Amino acid sequence: MFTIDDLADRLGGYLPPEEIRQVKRAFYYAEQAHDGQRRRSGEPYVTHPLAVANILANMHMDHQALMAAMLHDVIEDTGVAKKSLAEQFGEPVAELVDGVSKLTQITFEDKAVAQAENFQKMVLAMSRDIRVIIVKLADRLHNMRTLGALRPDKKRRIARETLEIYARIAGRLGINTIRVELEDLSFQALHPMRAERIKRAVGKARGSRRTTIRQVQSSLQKCLDDDGLSGTVVGRQKHLLSIYRKMRDQRKPFAEIMDVFGFRIITDDVDTCYRILGAVHNLYKPVPGRFKDYIAIPKANGYQSLHTTLFGTGGMPIEVQIRTREMEAMANNGIAAHWLYKAGQTERPIAAGSHARAREWVRGLLEMQRQAGNSLEFIEHVKNDLFPDDIYVFTPKGDIMELPQGATVIDFAYSVHTDIGNSCIACRIDRHLAPLSSRLESGQTLEIITAPGARPNTAWLSFVMTAKARSAIRHALKHQQHTESVQLGHRLLNKALADYELSLEELPKDALPSLLRELSLNRSDELLESIGLGNRMAHAIAYRLANKLPEDQPANSGDNGSSNAEGSIVISGADGMVINFARCCHPLPGDPVVGHLSVGKGIVVHRTECRNLVELKSDPDKLFSLSWSDNIQEDFPVALRIHMESRRGLVAELASLVTDADANIERIGIEERDARLSIVNLTLSVHDRVHLASIMKRIRNLSHVDKITRVRN
Template identity: 45%
Template sequence: MNIINGNSSVTTKPADTGSVTPMQTQGSVPAPKNQAPSSASAMRNTPASTGVASTTALSAKLSEYMSPADLKLVKEAYRFSDEMHLGQVRKSGEPYISHPIAVAEICADWKLDVQAIMAALLHDVMEDQDVKKEELIERFGAPVATLVDGLSKLEKIEFQSQIEAQAENFRKMLLAMARDVRVILVKLADRLHNMRTLGVMVPEKKRRISRETMDVYVPIAHRLGLNNIYRELQDLAFSHLYPMRYRTLSKAVKAARGNRREVVNKIMDAVKTSLREAGLQAEVYGREKTLYGIYRKMHDKHLSFSQVLDVYGFRIVVSDFRESYYALGTLHALYKPMPGKFKDYIAIPKTNGYQSLHTTLIGPYGTPVEFQIRTQDMHHVAESGVAAHWLYKNEEGSLSDLQHRTHAWLQSLLDIQKQTGDSAEFLEHVKVDLFPDSVYVFTPKSKIIALPRGATALDFAYNIHTDIGDQAIATRINHEPVPLRSELKNGDIVEIITSPDSRPTPNWLTYVRTGKARSAIRHYLRTINLNESTELGKQLLAQALLSVNLNPELPDALIDKLLNESTAKEIDEIYTDIGIGKRMAALVARHILDLVEDDSSSIPFQHYGDKQSAKRDPVIIYGSEGLSVQLAPCCLPIPGDGIVGQLKRDQGLIVHTDDCEHAKRLHIKEPDRWIDVNWGEDLNRRFDSRIVVTVSNERGALARIAAEIGESDANISHVNMEDGDANDMTHIHFTIQIEDRAHLARIMRNIRHLNGVTRILREHS
């Protein structure tokens, strides 16, 4: 197939005619990027904006696996894209059509179907040339139009910030990916070609695009098992983020190749000989670590380049998985394995479907050498990941293990979207799940569950089902009862204990790791505490308005104007967002002030004369507000303590004592999130407080102290003991429920007078 020749109305002149280039024949300066051609006839009569040579590789790759009917459809998509991008050039000066062709060529390497190749050729026509989705549906069908729409950015929507726009773009792309994985495959091909040609951009834009690539696209490529793309994107992003480090490291690696060639050749010959003598037909490859991989190891372990000994590794590809283990034994007989450096990803594959045996051996001259052993099929999946099986069903109509895992992860994106309030939060949750490290744990029925490194038992519960997570009260790990916050390790057997009366608390957000668990907890807290959060937000906004000399009573005209410029549909949504810490009251008040000043003639509103006349009342705390107001566990404030309030995202108002060291550190990081708070009157409830009593290690000491606490009209909710500095002393830690600071002082005074008590202190964590 030749895309340009055949029935296409766009032509090029032969290279040997001596004619000028196609761009020169247009006789004018190339049109700006977003400027469409002036007329259809001009597009038909103007030579194509790219030459035959630029489509030769694409034509050859597509001809290997497409039917003539499919090739004809691709040709039509190419014609349309070429016409739409006519006169448009890239920053490098190349015709813009060269970019869609390059993206389609990368997709052809994965042997994607005709609809995906057409989408690759058309992926910028909606964004750059304002082509409507309806026109694409009419010309190329709904599936192709849907793919292109999922790839297009939302440039026509007014966003509050560039960050919000970026987050919304990613949200749309990821949700489109969840419905059709081809969207992300084309998008990754698009990003790869852009990164390959990033050199012409200004340094600031290079860094921004490279950081975005490293933060989002690299982990997505890894999560989908696209290891070739993953490694290349990493190195390209590294080269633009840290160009000096990249160049220095590149020179060092080139120099090391010569120095280590003898060692590499010696290992290669020895391995090939050993495998042949063992009767194994295997392919052996030398493999050099990527520059970014070397740099990250140097950075993480504080090593110099000369200390990174495993710059080279080896890959062994055998016929079947049994031979993989046979080859492993052969290698271990040849060189001594390093303890703790063996990983079996064949028995327990990675979440992205990757399978191999990894082992590190002590080679000649004491050099550690890493080996990867896999079958041909495993090698294919390791390099191409989900692109090796991009269709959801294989020829037998069943899902492979890799497809099951990928489909489950993509489905989880849709679940998170249902529970998430905005694009930035959605992206935050998804990025958490994109980190490559995983732990593998077992259910009581021996099913393997993969979770991110650092995941807790509560993450496991939400991974099983949202209802299991919401109702979790305890867990057993390896048949031992442990707290829900316990971090999981490889091989743990995890059992979750539930109760219909259990419900999520804001504190759970501090120790969950996965996006699914975090979004489910936040969703529950938002819905269950809606009224409390709304009232708190209204109070906080009133205080913030007073601080900028505005009347807290907002007129309807101003409320309507505020809603028109936000994503909220009614004012209570804004109050709720403030109450749960999602919006800052001070920023909303500042925005309202700008609206008043910009349109003071049409919005009747009362200004206070000056700041002195604006009374700023603190928020009153009663301790019975529910989950929208929490007493910080680090200091456990009680009535009578001086207190301050911190607005924490999705956790509402957190109240600390004014001398809390943890609060002081948080205040330095986010000073704008702190407000004045005071205790209310007639607090009809008990408050937790911690005390530590140092007592002589003698019989009956604990009983005497517990009895005194009871007689002082307090309740013990928790107690534990530890040995003191001296052998005959013990520290007893109590959590007791009291009325206020005066009540606590009376209890401590009574305990201090008991025999054997040498010290008593109020305890802060």
């Protein structure tokens, strides 16, 4: 059984005696605090914090993190106050213990909101001290190693939580040893039979291929020795979940996955890495397109290495990773290497860089937290942000930007700056104009074109990949909706006040504040927003305001704004997110239209002949006269129904004609009426009624078209 003295002996390799004594003191304090408590397995509870500290010792964490590991359950399980820990072991250790304690309530499934709220607490604790999450990862790792005593349903819940959150965070922070073990333990808990079968198959495959692996390893080592290059060749094992995912995602049998042999070459310096790369490319032919230089361009979590795939004897694929010893330490321990080097009184640039990246990532999480509407939305952003693979693109000045696989132009714009993303209107990829939804590839150079007053589009949410872009777009749209709702509410209330020959600007100073107090509202913007969204009736508010006039100022005394009583609200296309166009009748500029005030949506624009207006007319206070602006700069959908002869190339002919008329096809459907005739249901995007008439005339002139009509409802 592992004891505190065994741990102290291990710590002697990198910590001074005084710090080791403090770690031992924390252990004895925890042992006394947990006296009488036992784990589900029956062991004394203190064996758990001791095991967590041992995991951190493997990563050469500092003495404060080790003390926090010893004490991490004391606040939660024994009732010891944070203040008492601070008096005994200092404020930094107490803060670490408190930060880890707040994470113990994270759960999934039925407690999604509680889990999300606690996850936000974790991010705040991480922002103060990144060691909080490292201690928590070690705690979770030991809990996963000892899952055997729990019920099957609880095992699965904890394993799912570990796989979705903690393993991904370990990967994001570059702590690869913990990530791999967490993933394999989670896989074994979620799918025990699959894990067992793959484990047996891996053991069998390694046994049968042992001679081949030894031959390749010795030939690589001989190649280095012959060229006078210092380096150690070691075999690289695939872990269980990695094999399972490749079999599932690539739809390959186990034999094809295991046919790839993996080796790692560890050397002393970067220069030798590139020399070794040349040597192994001379020994075996490289596979085109399978070389990646993560030394020149590190991954987001600080990982650095050269990756290449070679054609071995008989065409057998060989994957080789080449890296320095420091890079190997970084690949295994990630951000924890920061403390490993600090323990030796030197902080290497590679470790410092990893720590800086981690802090930058946490700062990004805090920004997302501030912009998210609630804790569930925030945790959704975080899960989307934990991507394992990255691409690298360039700004026009040559700066490198890291983005997740599948990122788009909009993601790039927001990664440069939120204001750039919000005002983005176009983009050049490698000097050529490209759509904002274009998926990016490594090596591309991007130039974002912005315009003052430009705003994010709701459609962007359907294709952006990064959590930062998604949360920034949602934040901007919420602000945009608020602004436009206030503006619309102002127009609607002024229009209603015109019935009393008044306007908002003419009201006595006390009238509006008095009404706000009655309605329990703080600002006039809140009232106007609720009117714009249809949650309050403008006529009812106008009536109450008119009744607050002094006795010597009758409601009909004013003459300003009287023209508004007879006038209509002017709309200029998508006038804002609170002006929507009905999908039942597809109104176009030039059509006679009327507006209906819908709760939560604002004004919905219908054609005056729309059948759905019949039931809406029962509430005339919610109907508004509308007119079109003269300068509308967007397209509108319209539905057409075409009766035409069935013939080959029908869709291509229609598509060509519509494109030539400067319109776009949004949707097309064909139904056969009989052997000779077909009915084509076509939805187009057009500028206005004149543009639609032009297109319908072109289609009507086709010899095989029998009839064309605009769908009314």
